[in-house]
Amino acid sequence: MAQPGTAEREERHDDHSAAHEADHQLGFWRRVVFSVDHKVIGIQYTVTSLFFLLFGFSLMMLARWQLANPGEALPVIGALFGASRMPGGVMLPEFYNQLGAMHGTIMVFMGVVPLAVGGFGNFVVPLQIGAPDMAFPRLNMASYHAYFWGGVIMLASFFVPGGAAQSGWTSYPPLSDIAPTGQTVWLVGMIFLITSSLLGSINFIVTIIQLRAPGLTFFRLPFFVWAQFVTAFLLLLAFPPLEAASFMQLMDRVAGTSFFLPSGLVVTGQALEVSGGGSPILWQHLFWFLAHPEVYVLILPAMGIIAEVIANNTRKPLWGYKALVYSVVGIGFLSFVVWAHHMFLTGMGTVMNAFFQTTTMIISIPSVIILTALILSLWGASMRFNTPMLFALAFLPMFGIGGLTGLPLGLSAADIHLHDTNYVIGHFHYVVAPGTIFALFAGIYYWFPKATGRRMSETLGKLHFWPSLLFMNGIFFPMLIQGMAGMQRRLYDGGASYSHAQDVLWWNDVMSWSAWGLGLTQVFFIVNFFWSLKKGAPAAANEWQATTLEWSAAPSPPPHGNFAVQPVVYRGPYEYSVPGMERDYLPQDDPSETAADTGSGHGLPDPVPAE
């Protein structure tokens, strides 16, 4: 609420601040912990969220043991979790539910979003638009700290009596209203995380609108910036309803209100002592009003990264830049009117049901267009298969599977059979794991040299990529098969006791082994990451012969203030292999003559949109 205050305090120092005060004049705290430099904050976000990703993944590697071997003691480490979680190494159902709920929460709100938006957005956007920093550096720092403490609170919830939240990442009441203390902590944590995202989104929108370099019109923005721009609006307008809902659930839990509790509840034989009169469905509306846009928050920045990497490694302009931009904007709008496709089976009548099915089908079209444009961008390319490119290319079919499996879910009649089965789990993991996570890996391999001034090892990179691709499919494709057979999700026994699941049970082993294999594979990445920090080969300023400002106009790593001189932009973002130039890339800020004749592209597609 004190945000305007923050905004005020924001630029109080700016006017006094000397343009390029060097970092090393500051102590450790100012430089690292309380830095207001977007690059430092971006790296803070990146490292923190990578840690959370690994943690969230570990939760599921643990849960997958129980799914593969229901009721069997987990050797060696099992016992370490204590009698309240895994007595004698055997996992308790309540702990399994905690793992599921926290995995979802951590991956979405503490892993992917902070990495994609907080990490890449913070580090790359100002550089790509030729800005010295974010518009509100102090606010930026505040966002990170809100995120950090939100994360700490979430982790702490594992240690409160009764353990962490265990009502799913969706936290549907009444279950979540009557759940143990962990749920309260979850709500508080969420409020921190939401606040962080809100402050961040304001910062991004203002930065992108106000701080673009001279000549950098909207249709000259790198696609990544567009993706971040739309994402910021989704966060800005979709998160507040969940914040409101979290307040209400908090009231239900601590102040005894009945926002989500109807009259006449009987829990374990006892009538619940509440006023009643609430509506459980209200929560679902408010939750999904956020959570559907949220899923596009998970994918749009990823698509942005993919576009950058593909353009750079095909050495040619993206195919249909404008179509991409319009599609991403269209997705942004539409994502606010499809939320109830998660609620088809709450007793919806035909009319609203038809409405939400239709919007859901419509929103799939822009995604098809984006995928198509990205694939067609490969035509006529001169592809370099370096590690970032490999992850970027793999993203396309993987997202394809994830997206396509969204269609049967979007058709409510088909959803009757598939709702809340592992098919849903398979669907969205294909988009978020081999989809988004791969895109994030691509981004790390791509921008690591810029951020650290050192290259990552290609060998380790490829050792990381191929097994990851294999195992990802090993985990998630079977989910589609199990779901098709009707196996429910969130089953502590992995479906072992169900008649209809018998034929597909054996897949559980495949999936679990793949998950552990995937975990092992990440060692290549972690080693590569830390080894390259120290020992990686020094990187050139424009390591990838790229056209966008972060590469062409700033050294690696960029100094405080980013650019020695304010870059000026003369053309669109992806002027690769321009005819009549022997150098195969023409940076946005290169004033050379060829600029003129590539001004607004000739022929199809229009590579540099007309101004």
Place this chain on the structure above:
Amino acid sequence: MSEQHAVDHGAHHDHADVDRHVRVYVLVFVALLVLTVVTVAISYLDLPTGPAVALALFVALVKGSLVACFFMHLISEKKLILWVLALTVFMFLGVLLGPWITDLDQVKLFGT
């Protein structure tokens, strides 16, 4: 246009201009007080729910617009901000009416 420009461009500002605005502020202030009395008065008529709600919301809407347009200077605000607000209004209506309309189409509501 109004003093907005002057402010934005930090140019020097002629007081007469401000004074004109101050007069407007006072008028708006009076209008708001009157309308407040009006809403309360209406509520004592105990109209049937429908009209009562409509009327109360209408008055509130008028009051709100007065504050937004004059105190918050929206009438003379930059296009960009009006666009942001237009988008917001769209989403606001979405979150306000979406759940309700969906709920009206419930297969069966118990107790109602």
Place this chain on the structure above:
Amino acid sequence: MTVLTFPGLPELASAHGGELDALIGYVHWLMFALFFAWGAFFLFLLVRFRKKRNPRADYYGLRTHATSYAEIGVALAEAILLVGFSIPLWSARVDALPPEDEAVVARVIAEQFAWNVHYPGADGLFGTTRVELVDSQTNPIGLDNADPAAADDVVTLNQLHLPVDRPAILHLSAKDVIHSLGVPEMRIKQDAIPGLTIPVWFTPTMTTAELREATGRADAQYELVCNQLCGIGHYRMKGFLTVETAEEFQAWLASQAPAEGAGDGFWG
């Protein structure tokens, strides 16, 4: 049903399920077509336009917009699936309930972690149920004995019996938290939401015995599964659906001791 029916679906044992399976089939074949078409093209591009094969990239790339037609095609296909199948199927589920006198009507009241089934009995009237009367052991649904309509009511735990080839209407509700009743073979699923009572209907076309033949598993059975996370026992919230001939069904119903307790009830 048709050649288009998609592999990997569970046995089909309900009248409406065929159309539903067809829809799932059609959309998946569409998905396959798209994926493999794009996939093949994608692989071709990877080979054809690798650096070794194509040292210098072409600034203009593909010069046709033919793909726009592909996109329009996808849109059309989706529109057909939507208007031609999904929407009608859905309205058949929620709007076209069979008349109650032609159907077997029962209430299913979900609780952590069991399914209470309540038959109206011979008089076809559900006895009154009231929260105050609920006793987790003796009277799980709070049936009011005082109500004459309750006298012949049958209340069972996790046991739903239905006659084959006769429509069944289940009035679904919940006592505590949200559950979701599913019977995969019947292609039905419906959330059970406290405070609401939602009807779900279907016509079983295959008895449990026939199911066992079809699957070749002596232990195969229809199960009432819970699809919505409802607490620590969610995974074991399982009931049993026995589909049998009309005679067998009547016999079973008679054999059930009329539950104590009974007009119109709290649970719907």
Place this chain on the structure above:
Amino acid sequence: MTTAAIPYTVEPRPDTGLNNVKLGIWLFLASEVMLFGALFASYILLRVGAPPGTWPEGATILNVPLATLNTAVLISSSVTMVMAWASCMKRDLGKFRLYMGLTVLCGVGFLIIKAIEYGAKFQHHLLPSTNTFLAIYFTLTGLHALHVIGGMAVNAWFWGPGSKMWHTAHQQFTNRVETAGLFWHFVDLVWIFLFPILYLL
């Protein structure tokens, strides 16, 4: 402090005609609109969902005269706020102090009256847990009160220590007062809707 010199913190960017803070505050208000929007949506859903006759009319429980007074207080604070800003424009520090001071005082008054209302409710054991109407009443007004406190804090700062900038960077100070004003008017605006919805309907 090190921050690179960030453009358009005071003077507007030519093509948008806005400075960063102005755009920032409006975006923040946009998110606030969605926050209260969701709560209003909840109000609607709970009210139409309530079994007939179970939803109490606000007036029967709540104190309309007090709330009317409070509305007047908040409206006045809005006009004094905008006057304070006008005084910045006219570079009249004395008037600025006066109006800003009044604004803060009105805020205090509003909170006191609210506190009295709350107290009365609690005495009669009318708590958030009593029924969903009171639940949404306390949630909405409580959240609104938090906003009032936040706005007051900012305003008080400009009235006191913050006003140092009056001489050092007048234009920027004026912008900030305008920004704080926008937030304050929004808080007023929210109340303008809360009042009839909760008390009169």
